[in-house]
Amino acid sequence: MTATRRTLILAGAAMAAPALAQTPAFPTRPLRMVVPFAPGGITDILARAAAEGMSRVLGQPVVIEYRAGAGGNVGSEAVAKSPADGYSMLAVGPAVMGIAKPLYGRLNYDPDSDFTCIGLLGAQANVMLVSPRALPAPTLDALVAAARAKPGEVPFASSGSGSLTHLTAELFASAAGLRMVHVPYRGSPPALTDLAGGQVAMLVDALTTALPLHQGGQAGIVAVATKDRAPDLPDVPSLVELGYPGLDVPNWFGVFVPAGTPAPAVARLSAVLAEVTASDPYATLMRARSAQPVDLGGRSLDAFLASERARWAEAVRSSGARPD
Known part of the structure; x- marks a missing residue:
């Protein structure tokens, strides 16, 4: 390499370094978390608590947006079609991520492929x-x-x-x-x-x-209808202990972003959500609402979601359920 070429490369690197260093860290503006159901339910309660905690850690507001309708499909479709930039999140559970696709048949979005899960909020029996x-x-x-x-x-x-x-x-x-x-x-x-x-x-x-x-x-x-007894009902058996091993079916809640969201944004949001849901105030809120962390049973998050999709698709098929 000639001295002139080496000098030009070093000079270019020196000019690029400040520009890279000045690249703003995610996020730089407010975020939204869509709850695709009416306010006041357990999804809303856990989503609001998570949003408040994430706002403090991220240094940007995380605004709850209610977009109810069609069993959660209206708000879910809105997030699926949002820019995959990390600024739109969806708080939802098996109603959309397990049941909607086999139940409705034709949707304007695909719950299986249009989202990436950044973490779980909890579950309620x-x-x-x-x-x-x-x-x-x-x-x-x-x-x-x-x-x-x-x-x-x-x-x-x-x-x-x-x-x-x-x-x-x-x-x-x-x-x-x-x-x-x-x-x-x-x-x-x-x-x-x-x-x-x-x-x-x-x-x-x-x-x-x-x-x-x-x-x-x-x-x-x-x-x-879970593997273990509910803390609020210690004398009431679970269906699993009564001999129905397939009836460990809590209503779980997760947070999703559009598929294709950049990996650094996914990693940042996942880490912050995990920090918030592991905090003492969040644990206190869950106990007050008869909720608890999701038991993945040693599975990865992706494996858990795949098993939920398979479970509910078969349940819809075998029951012959149709949308109201």
């Missing part, structure tokens, strides 16, 4: 309730006996066709060899009301919404 007015006793054994005695006649409720609670109940019925009648409602409140009144015999619902009926004696929580 679903529980099985039975009606003391519809059954001889408010127990799981009474439900199973009634359903076996009258195949295709005992009704169970859900918060909507193809919902996580509907498909969990279908998984239980299949595992127990039962044939029951599905009665879909538009949300949990009317389903809980009819369960208490005895119009339906069983309902799977979130622990937090089911607990008041259980405590008031209008319905009985007979099992938890």
Whole structure:
């Protein structure tokens, strides 16, 4: 190499170094976290707590944006079609990342390939309730006996066709060899009301919404649809310990960014989210909302998400669920 060429290379490097050093670190402006459901639910509560913590660490606001509709698909599509620059995030769980694609068939985005997960917010247990007015006793054994005695006649409720609670109940019925009648409602409140009144015999619902009926004696929580018992219900067995190993199906929540987001931005957001969700204030909030960290069972995050997609695709197929 000639002296002149070496001098030019060194000079170019010297000029480039300050420019590289001055490249601003991500993020340089506010970010948004889309919650594709109505405010006030557990997804919203955990997303807001995560956003507040991430704002403090990142030094930029993380603004919650509500874009409800079509079972979470409206907000999810909006994020999928956003620039893949790290400034748009989506807080969602199996309703979109496991159920939406097999349930709706044709979507304007692909939940499987249009997102990258940066981490998990936590999980909340679903529980099985039975009606003391519809059954001889408010127990799981009474439900199973009634359903076996009258195949295709005992009704169970859900918060909507193809919902996580509907498909969990279908998984239980299949595992127990039962044939029951599905009665879909538009949300949990009317389903809980009819369960208490005895119009339906069983309902799977979130622990937090089911607990008041259980405590008031209008319905009985007979099992938890997770591997372990719920801390709020230490005397209620899990479906797994009752002999249904496929019924470890908590409602989990994660944060996703559009696929193609630059690796440095993904790494930064993942690290910050992990720091926030491992903090004591966040753990206190989860306990207050009957939530807990997601048990990956030794799997990687990608393997966990792949197993969830496979599980719910099969549940939709076997149940014949259709969108409301």
